[in-house]
Amino acid sequence: MSETLALSRIPLDQYAELLGASEIEELRALAKPLRGRSIEMINSTAVGGGVAEILNRLVPLAEELEINIKWDVMKGGEDFFEVTKSFHNALHGAPYHASPKDFEIFLAYSERNRATLPLDAEFVVIHDPQPTGLIETRPPGANHWVWRCHIDLSHPNRTVWDFLEKFVSRYDCALFSSPEFSRQLPIPQYLFYPAIDPLSEKNCDLDPQFVSQVLGRYQIDPQRTILTQISRFDRLKDPVGVIRAYRIVKRYFDCQLVLAGGSASDDPEGAMVLKEVLREADCDPDIKVLELPAWAPLEVNALQRAATVVIQKSLREGFGLTVSEALWKKKPVVASAVGGIPVQIIHKHTGLLAHSVEGTAYQIRFLLSRPEIATKLGEQGHQHVKENFLITQKLRRYLTLFLTLARGS
Amino acid sequence: MNAAETPFEFVTVSYLTRIGNQSAGTLAELLTGLEHCSDASIFHHTFQTLGSHHFLTDGFSNDFAQWALSDTNRNDLAEQLAALDIRDYVSIAALRSDLCRVVGEYCAAYPNFASQSALERFYFCESVEVTAPLGRNARTLDEFREGIEHLSHSGFYFHFISSRLRLQLRTNDFSHWLADGLGLKSLAQSVDHIDIYTNTLDSARAKLIRLIDREGRKA
Structure with missing residues (x-):
């Protein structure tokens, strides 16, 4: 039965x-x-x-x-x-x-x-x-x-x-x-x-006070630029590449990087990747590596909403629904052109695609220097998700x- | 109030995207694909994609143009493909012929670009259409206005954009009924002039309703 x-x-x-x-x-x-x-x-x-x-x-x-x-x-x-x-x-x-x-x-x-x-x-x-x-x-x-x-x-x-x-x-x-x-x-x-479900805890509207609380909990400064990638600690999500892109951006813009994913404690490979990430972060106080308990949907939601730019720099991807989650929240997204991501990111219309660490950094810099374009991409991305995902x-x-x-x- | 003998029946449409067996990695392969793909595929990448991307009003016209721009970096070809206006076509054969002409001429003029690999492949897909009557119809302009207000994007798209192929006329369902059903030829023409490339489906609908209201005030 x-x-x-x-x-x-x-x-x-x-x-x-x-x-x-x-x-x-x-x-x-x-x-x-x-x-x-x-x-x-x-x-x-x-x-x-x-x-x-x-x-x-x-x-x-x-x-x-x-x-x-x-x-x-x-x-x-x-x-x-x-x-x-x-x-x-x-x-x-x-x-x-x-x-x-x-x-x-x-x-x-x-x-x-x-x-x-x-x-x-x-x-x-x-x-x-x-x-x-x-x-x-x-x-x-x-x-x-x-x-x-x-x-x-x-x-x-x-x-x-x-x-x-x-x-x-x-x-x-x-x-x-x-x-x-x-x-x-x-x-x-x-x-x-x-x-994605727009009414689920991961995507529903949040009280701005709750978002502030989450940022406070992880010592993320809401007044400064926040770059965020939400994904499990997996080499295919290239978290180390994200840190390298952040370092290039940091030469031009004051910013923080948030790398948040599920706990790696029960995943031996995840634990190894987490170590590599921490090594690459090299105790930079502006890099926040967050192991969230069982994906904590409300916290993920808050971190996505607080981001200035959301990154999804995967090397391989199934579909990459975190992209749709970010677009639903009207966030500008810079993502790799792999798997199902190009279906969600129509280059220059609903976000920006990149093919390398340098390309990712360049597209982030472009969005940070042109906030009006970032806003428009976020708005159009939201519509795209509303119509399709x-x-x-x-x-x-x-x-x-x-x-x-x-x-x- | 003027009432039509034949009512306007509101319908909605839904599409499945069928993945075809053809793909293209170069402009030359795109040309081959355009020559051999099904009519449903040409429809999908032009008419249907305009509906599903209606919220992009600055430079998105059809999938072929978007691919030429983002994956082959051929801005000039992308512009030429984007300039093909589906309102000018009442048959897929004619649209296919022009798509092939534009890509073919470009490949002939720039043979090096024709064989250059694109960043991502282009996959030919097809639209499979299912329609459903909404159980609402209109005989008067007021009823028609109300029906339009309550249409979803899909329903509006079906009557305003894809109808051109169904009617085999250079017009849309709304204009066709306004002219034939209510005898409002001038209103029908104004409605048909609403630009579907620079408007979203929402703003096109708002314009249509303003035109109806203006007509209503005349009566």
Whole structure:
């Protein structure tokens, strides 16, 4: 049986205050032909991670539109999750030597879950590689199966992808976060952006007093320029490169740098990266390296709102939703042109893209010397997020997908 | 009050973006892509993108122009591509032909630039359209005004921008109905003259409502 999931319920009408009543009315119009029809979302974790976070918001909103939607979580033992974690990294391009045993474990858990999950909804949406094998016993043409891939498949490990591709090719369509992540497949592939919730603690409006308190807690001076990157301590987020860019900017502008991310205590690689970051920071009192407890959404929100410029200098990126979070707060963003970032940052329109430490520093200097351009980019970035990267837009995209699939049949 | 025999029916639209199999890493490859991509792809990168980026009113016109600017650094080509006004086209074939002409002439004039690698590849995508009736219609100018006030961006885009292809006329749904349904030809023309490149969908709607109010005061 599926797990009972505690969902965050925010009525659709609350979004109308932010987006306009007509947007919500039109969601209802699009959903009308889908009323009472069944949808099953399946992923591999009920808590933690972006997929669970999105489903937690999306499912109740779809229910409010009178769609018969349920969210089931696939069950697996430690051995299964060890294998799928390796698959995940391998699909991102990390070196990996898969053994036949790994594939056996994957197949065994797929079979076990097929016996317990209903899989009988009109639309079955499978999230990420872990539950991909559930399609194995799908009766031909019985219902619609959708594979939603949240990871970057642009340079996958060949062995792992060849194994998964056999399953993916049997779906009715696949959804990717960027065209770059898609593969040559015999099924239609659609662009589906991840989304942020404007009413969540990470993105909702904050009392300026709370923002001041957070800055005070970390000894950040609100009167001086603040450059901020929010991301876990991971080499792919290039925190050391951010410090180097800050040092170049510092030659021209008095500024502080905030590098904030989740605690690295339970992540050996994160702890190592944190050490490298502290070494690079070299006790500079204007560099604040903050390990936030379990991401502390309200604090992240406050730090983003207090920033003069937000940086996302990733070397590789899935989608990089922290960019959308900053844009939603009307912040000027300087980010690397990798992964899904160029979808969010339309260069010179909704932010500035860079390709190196020097380029990042230059774009930050440009924004600091032209605050009117920084303001405009922030405003336009906010509009871009409002039109494309909010949870309500994601719901709209799903409705459109289901209507398209139903029309096709 | 003048009432139309055939009511104006308000509709909303929603798009899925289908990822195509073609991409381009140089201007020469962009030309090949333009020659061979589907009509839905040309629509997506011109008409649809104008709607989804309506809030950018300073220099954003279509995806091809934006890519030429930001990823190949060819400002002059970007300007020429941006200058193609979708209001001048009632068929995708004609728009495709002009896009190919502009890129083709540029590649011929600057063969070195034609083969230069872009910073990021251009991915050809397609729009898949789903429409839904909003259950509202208008027979009079007042009802029409009210309906427009309550349209979302998508609904407004559908009637004001993408309608040109559907109608196969150099006009939009609103102007078409104002002229044919209510016989307000001059108002219809003024509405059609609202610039969709220098206005956001919100400011275009505000202008449209001002024009309707002005017409209402005449009556």
